[in-house]
Amino acid sequence: MNNRINQLFERKKENILSVYFTAGFPNLNDTVEIIQQLEKNGVDLIEIGMPFSDPTADGPTIQRTSEIALKNGMSLKVLFEQLKTIRESVSIPLVLMGYLNPVYQYGVEKFCQKCNEIGIDGTILPDLPLDEFEAEYKTIFEQNNLHNILLITPQTSEARIRQIDDASEGFIYMVSSSSTTGAGKKVEDFHADYFERIQAMNLKNPRLIGFGISDNATFTNACKYASGAIIGSAFVSSFSEKAKIADSVAQFVKNMLNPA
Amino acid sequence: MKYQVDEKGYYGEFGGAWIPEMMFTNIDELKRRYLEIIESEAFKKEFDQLLKDYVGRPSPLYYASRLSEHYGSKIYLKREDLNHTGSHKLNNTIGQILLAQQLGKTRIIAETGAGQHGVATATVCALKGIKCIVYMGALDVSRQAPNVKKMKMLGAEVIPVHSGNKTLKDATNEAMRDWINNPEDTHYIIGSVVGPHPYPDMVARFQSVISAEMKKQLLEQTGSEFPTRILACVGGGSNAAGAFYHYLDDEQVELIGVEAAGKGVDTDETAATLTVGTPGVLHSSRTVLMQNEDGQITEPYSISAGLDYPGIGPLHAHLFKTGRAKFLAATDEEVLQAVLLLTQKEGIIPALESAHALAALDKIKMNPDDVNVINLSGSGNKDMETYLNYFGY
Numbered sequence A: 001m002n003n004r005i006n007q008l009f010e011r012k013k014e015n016i017l018s019v020y021f022t023a024g025f026p027n028l029n030d031t032v033e034i035i036q037q038l039e040k041n042g043v044d045l046i047e048i049g050m051p052f053s054d055p056t057a058d059g060p061t062i063q064r065t066s067e068i069a070l071k072n073g074m075s076l077k078v079l080f081e082q083l084k085t086i087r088e089s090v091s092i093p094l095v096l097m098g099y100l101n102p103v104y105q106y107g108v109e110k111f112c113q114k115c116n117e118i119g120i121d122g123t124i125l126p127d128l129p130l131d132e133f134e135a136e137y138k139t140i141f142e143q144n145n146l147h148n149i150l151l152i153t154p155q156t157s158e159a160r161i162r163q164i165d166d167a168s169e170g171f172i173y174m175v176s177s178s179s180t181t182g183a184g185k186k187v188e189d190f191h192a193d194y195f196e197r198i199q200a201m202n203l204k205n206p207r208l209i210g211f212g213i214s215d216n217a218t219f220t221n222a223c224k225y226a227s228g229a230i231i232g233s234a235f236v237s238s239f240s241e242k243a244k245i246a247d248s249v250a251q252f253v254k255n256m257l258n259p260a
Numbered sequence B: 001m002k003y004q005v006d007e008k009g010y011y012g013e014f015g016g017a018w019i020p021e022m023m024f025t026n027i028d029e030l031k032r033r034y035l036e037i038i039e040s041e042a043f044k045k046e047f048d049q050l051l052k053d054y055v056g057r058p059s060p061l062y063y064a065s066r067l068s069e070h071y072g073s074k075i076y077l078k079r080e081d082l083n084h085t086g087s088h089k090l091n092n093t094i095g096q097i098l099l100a101q102q103l104g105k106t107r108i109i110a111e112t113g114a115g116q117h118g119v120a121t122a123t124v125c126a127l128k129g130i131k132c133i134v135y136m137g138a139l140d141v142s143r144q145a146p147n148v149k150k151m152k153m154l155g156a157e158v159i160p161v162h163s164g165n166k167t168l169k170d171a172t173n174e175a176m177r178d179w180i181n182n183p184e185d186t187h188y189i190i191g192s193v194v195g196p197h198p199y200p201d202m203v204a205r206f207q208s209v210i211s212a213e214m215k216k217q218l219l220e221q222t223g224s225e226f227p228t229r230i231l232a233c234v235g236g237g238s239n240a241a242g243a244f245y246h247y248l249d250d251e252q253v254e255l256i257g258v259e260a261a262g263k264g265v266d267t268d269e270t271a272a273t274l275t276v277g278t279p280g281v282l283h284s285s286r287t288v289l290m291q292n293e294d295g296q297i298t299e300p301y302s303i304s305a306g307l308d309y310p311g312i313g314p315l316h317a318h319l320f321k322t323g324r325a326k327f328l329a330a331t332d333e334e335v336l337q338a339v340l341l342l343t344q345k346e347g348i349i350p351a352l353e354s355a356h357a358l359a360a361l362d363k364i365k366m367n368p369d370d371v372n373v374i375n376l377s378g379s380g381n382k383d384m385e386t387y388l389n390y391f392g393y
Helices: A004-011 A028-040 A060-071 A076-083 A100-106 A108-118 A130-143 A158-167 A192-199 A216-223 A245-257 B021-038 B041-055 B065-071 B089-102 B116-128 B138-143 B145-153 B168-181 B199-207 B209-222 B238-247 B314-322 B332-346 B352-362 B380-391
Strands: A016-022 A045-050 A094-098 A122-124 A150-152 A172-175 A207-210 A228-231 B061-063 B074-079 B107-112 B131-137 B157-161 B186-188 B229-233 B254-262 B278-282 B285-289 B325-331 B371-376
Touching: A016 A028, A016 A060, A016 A207, A016 A245, A028 A045, A028 A076, A028 A245, A045 A060, A045 A076, A076 A100, A076 A108, A100 A108, A100 B278, A108 A130, A130 A158, A150 A158, A150 B021, A216 A228, A216 A245, B021 B041, B021 B089, B021 B168, B021 B199, B041 B089, B061 B209, B065 B074, B065 B332, B074 B209, B089 B107, B089 B116, B089 B186, B089 B199, B089 B238, B107 B116, B107 B168, B116 B131, B116 B145, B131 B138, B131 B168, B138 B145, B138 B157, B145 B157, B157 B168, B168 B186, B199 B209, B199 B238, B199 B314, B209 B238, B209 B371, B229 B238, B229 B352, B238 B254, B238 B314, B238 B371, B254 B314, B254 B332, B254 B352, B285 B314, B314 B325, B325 B332, B325 B352, B332 B352, B332 B380, B352 B371, B352 B380
Parallel strands: A016 A045, A016 A228, A045 A094, A094 A122, A150 A172, A172 A207, A207 A228, B074 B371, B107 B131, B107 B186, B131 B157, B229 B254, B229 B371, B254 B325
Antiparallel strands: B061 B074, B278 B285
16 A cells, blocks of 8 residues: 555655654644644655653653643544545645554544545554554554554663564664653764664664764664654654744754754 | 452452553563562561561450440451551561562562551661662651651652642652663562452562461451451452462351542542542552542542542452442441441550541441451551541540
């Protein structure tokens, strides 16, 4: 089946920029505009964060944006309503990222069908482990042309990386260092040996590196070892009350790709 | 064995290890090694020795004659309040610190609500000379000042958690984040039968000494290993798991868990998870949770900081679902009355948590010849300020 994630990686082999934001932040109804502006400014893939009350794999920035988004009234129902006609204006791949419980309450099958209907291409659900996914949900995801993106970390064994590679569709999310998101470990702390080790494995899936990517330097460095990189905490921190969404997105993406 | 965990870490439909990949290596190592380690002769020898000489086990099984007379039925108290550090929590932390040493870990983290598990963890870290970091909700830090000071005196670092409602759930989130950030040298000592497999089973095994002793003591005192019923309070459910463990397959023994109703199960201020909750996934376990229709976790409330958790161990969710155990709920008000009754009938001041089990005696039908065992999980020392304020002494 034709999935926009696969199309992207077929077309573009390097410097892919993927951006995460928390839906419902800074304001409840900013979702569509943020997505449109990210595409307009040259972002290749967007991860739309579904906020959860207890984001255990995330650092303080995404905890805070999630809390605000929930206070603003964000939920899966609201998000799907906002995204209903997103494919009329946006053509880059869209991925939903969040924790399992809200999806579980919505109903996994209903969730997948809704994603398909809207034109969502994949999900990243950190607390849905590989074996549970394969045992319970894989078929439903496949039926709805939805790629469930899996993570690897510096601690993941070679055997497990092979297993994850076999089970993956689209791309592999490579966590840069042992950390929660936005933990502030710098580019110098990146384990070049880990990146090189993975590069040498010749996996069948392309990789995007995430966690700790915050500026052009970290982005450029990560791109040396993978097809591209993912930015989350740094992007959601860039919103301010004074600036318009369009301006702050344009400024952020420009700084990331072509700093002055 | 029908109530034991299966190979995949499930109790019926509940449990499992819903962990992010960042925790996989640690959880996988634990899962592969915990049974081999805790069933080894060397481990058992050191564990039993410490339980005896350091914790002060076996804890007495005490026939409470004046309380029995009051209720017109035989009531026995399993005195976990007499353990070193004043609760059952030390049984688990002793087990886990020995396990952590076997795994070669040099840094311990823990979450705590009321501070009892934090103190028990700081205690075993002092005993073994291992670095200890305890995460505690900022609200609980201010509510439980004496325990915070105790942990510091024991050499632990106490980190107040300011996210969410600033209580036990948030402290657990933060401990998990710490583990994700420190995957090599750190062991996370979870304080209850919650979290990803193998924690619920591992903690239940360490706490199962409670029912193992109970069997012997009941045989000596009543002529039968089997009581009519066992009552224990349930937050995450570790003391109840320990008190039920060796009776799970003895279906003639009635098992009763008592949750915290807070201000009432029909109000927003409750922690009675099984009464008001629905299935979901939190802290890497599929269990019953307090949540809204969007799957966001709601904030529990109880006068007792040790029971205000929005989930419950998967074993208890399974016992509830299968009907093997019955679960009741006691309100703050009922619990305080039960504290006073035990204090004045028996000269024992119980912890707020444990008094939930006592309060349930007013809610069940007992015959004169019934043998009722209450697991008195902790001492009231930590709650004196609440008691003095409430009762006005």
